[in-house]
Amino acid sequence: MTAKETYLKGCFVLTPQVFEDERGYFFESFNKETFKRLTSLNMSFVQDNQSKSNKGVLRGLHFQIGDHAQAKLVRVLQGRVLDVCVDLRPDSPTFKQHFSIELSAKNRKQLFVPRGFAHGFVVLEDATIFSYKCDNYYNKTSERGIKYDDKSLNIDWRLSSEDIVLSDKDTHLPTLESYLQ
Numbered sequence: 001m002t003a004k005e006t007y008l009k010g011c012f013v014l015t016p017q018v019f020e021d022e023r024g025y026f027f028e029s030f031n032k033e034t035f036k037r038l039t040s041l042n043m044s045f046v047q048d049n050q051s052k053s054n055k056g057v058l059r060g061l062h063f064q065i066g067d068h069a070q071a072k073l074v075r076v077l078q079g080r081v082l083d084v085c086v087d088l089r090p091d092s093p094t095f096k097q098h099f100s101i102e103l104s105a106k107n108r109k110q111l112f113v114p115r116g117f118a119h120g121f122v123v124l125e126d127a128t129i130f131s132y133k134c135d136n137y138y139n140k141t142s143e144r145g146i147k148y149d150d151k152s153l154n155i156d157w158r159l160s161s162e163d164i165v166l167s168d169k170d171t172h173l174p175t176l177e178s179y180l181q
């Protein structure tokens, strides 16, 4: 496994070491000790989530607030996404800046999204299976979000808005400016 910190402090891209042989492949998708050695973070993940979506589905930008804030370790088991996280830590030098990366079953990359970030992804292939670990439990009343096409964030989602499929909830998310007020 290798880990590279992005320009957003505490946000890492991880790439596992893959062992291939005549049977197929093997890799450690998460190892608490290795993760700690590479990132200096002693994570205790408590919930694993999985979702399946077709091309064009965009989930995000989501986060939980207060004591229910979540760090997430995200990856793709099948297919391909463009994954995006936004630094919403008011005291961070990169407040309101975002990082995006293609995650796929092929590249096996993982993104570690710290607490205090919004997170979302757009699916680039049908039947994409997305999987993530969270260090805090789901709490419905603490859920918040920012609209994916927020003008001030100016995220390049690669797909045009006509090709993007949102949940009803995600259609009605506020802009960053109105959320911060």
Ligand SMILES: Cc1cn([C@H]2C[C@H](O)[C@@H](COP(=O)(O)OP(=O)(O)O[C@H]3O[C@@H](C)C(=O)[C@@H](O)[C@H]3O)O2)c(=O)[nH]c1=O
Binding pocket: 049, 051, 059, 060, 061, 062, 063, 072, 119, 120, 121, 138, 167, 169
């Ligand atoms: C996130 C979540 C949802 N649910 C339920 C609520 C709802 O009925 C159904 C679908 O939920 P959502 O529409 O919120 O699912 P989704 O839009 O996939 O939400 C996820 O998006 C990505 C980008 C994230 O970063 C995640 O943290 C999470 O917010 O699943 C849980 O039971 N546990 C959970 O942890």
